[in-house]
Amino acid sequence: MFAIAGALTLTSARMSGAAMPMPGGWTMAMAWMRMPGQTWLGAGAMFAGMWLSMMVAMMLPSSLPMLLLYRRVVAFRGERHATLLTWLMASAYFIVWTLFGVIAYGIGISIADGAMLSPAFSALVPAGAGAALILSGIYQLTPWKSSCLKHCRDPLELVARHLHPGWRGAVALGVHHGLFCTGCCWALMVMQLVMGVMNLGAMAAIAGVIALEKLLARGPLIGRVVGVIAIAAGVVLLAHTGFRLSA
Numbered sequence: 252m253f254a255i256a257g258a259l260t261l262t263s264a265r266m267s268g269a270a271m272p273m274p275g276g277w278t279m280a281m282a283w284m285r286m287p288g289q290t291w292l293g294a295g296a297m298f299a300g301m302w303l304s305m306m307v308a309m310m311l312p313s314s315l316p317m318l319l320l321y322r323r324v325v326a327f328r329g330e331r332h333a334t335l336l337t338w339l340m341a342s343a344y345f346i347v348w349t350l351f352g353v354i355a356y357g358i359g360i361s362i363a364d365g366a367m368l369s370p371a372f373s374a375l376v377p378a379g380a381g382a383a384l385i386l387s388g389i390y391q392l393t394p395w396k397s398s399c400l401k402h403c404r405d406p407l408e409l410v411a412r413h414l415h416p417g418w419r420g421a422v423a424l425g426v427h428h429g430l431f432c433t434g435c436c437w438a439l440m441v442m443q444l445v446m447g448v449m450n451l452g453a454m455a456a457i458a459g460v461i462a463l464e465k466l467l468a469r470g471p472l473i474g475r476v477v478g479v480i481a482i483a484a485g486v487v488l489l490a491h492t493g494f495r496l497s498a
Contacts, residue, residue: 256307263301264449273366275374276495282448283356283363295356301449302352306345309458310432313465314344317406317428324410325421336421343425344432351433355444378492380445384485387438391478399435400474403428403465436461442481 270278282301285294318341326333366373390396402409413427414420439457446453460477464470 252307253311256304256311259304260301260308260454261451263304264451264454270447273373273376274370275377275492277373277377277380279363279366280448283359291360294360295353298356299349299353302356303345303349305454306348306352309454309461310345310348310436312458313403313462314341314428314432316466317403317409320406321410321414321421321424324414328416330416336418339418339421340425340428343422344429347426347429347433351437351440355440355448359444359448374495375492377495378489381485381488381492383441383445384481384488386485387441388478388481388483388485390438391474391481396435396438396474396478397471399431400464400471402431403435404470435464438481439477442477 270280271284273279282298285291289297318337321340322333322337325336330336362376362379366376409428410424413424415423439460443450443453443457460473464474467473
């Protein structure tokens with residue numbers, strides 16, 4: 252599954268990796284634009300498919316311990332179709348992340364439309380990106396981030412507290428885990444979107460940070476360090492944008 256998702260992500264990056272120079276000194280990825288003759292519904296569905304493959308490639312390695320533990324517990328309880336239940340749980344988890352991508356797409360195309368219609372609006376987009384980095388970095392330092400990360404780092408407690416039998420239990424657990432994982436990692440995803448939705452280097456870096464946060468003993472410290480770096484980068488970007496606008 253990881254190999255398939257990685258291959259689809261690489262293909263999507265090649266298809267949507269081109270960018271258009273915009274007023275304000277930034278470039279807009281083609282992922283936020285429709286192809287000739289394409290409806291917004293079709294473009295949104297294509298983006299959702301690209302986002303899903305990217306999420307599987309990025310999140311599956313750090314989610315694998317949770318999925319394996321769930322399968323072992325379900326099999327130990329004597330439930331039928333343990334493998335199918337594990338697939339259902341994983342599917343529900345990634346559906347939550349897909350919905351996050353749909354929301355991000357709606358925000359992204361709104362910004363893209365505004366930038367295409369107004370050079371003045373386009374010139375302010377880098378300042379918005381800087382503010383997004385600062386907000387994301389601050390979140391990395393909050394108790395909310397720590398609480399969600401603790402949830403993701405302890406799959407045994409998650410399964411023990413929220414395991415219910417049957418396919419409904421599998422879906423409910425996948426949604427539950429997906430919501431907490433989104434709460435843990437949404438700020439990192441915003442950082443990736445600022446660096447480029449189809450930027451392979453950004454994907455690899457954020458996927459690495461997510462894995463280190465969840466799997467290493469000092470993972471929470473890594474998350475806080477990334478937060479400080481994001482805040483500093485946002486401040487620099489805001490200062491640079493202010494200098495450009497004043498000039």
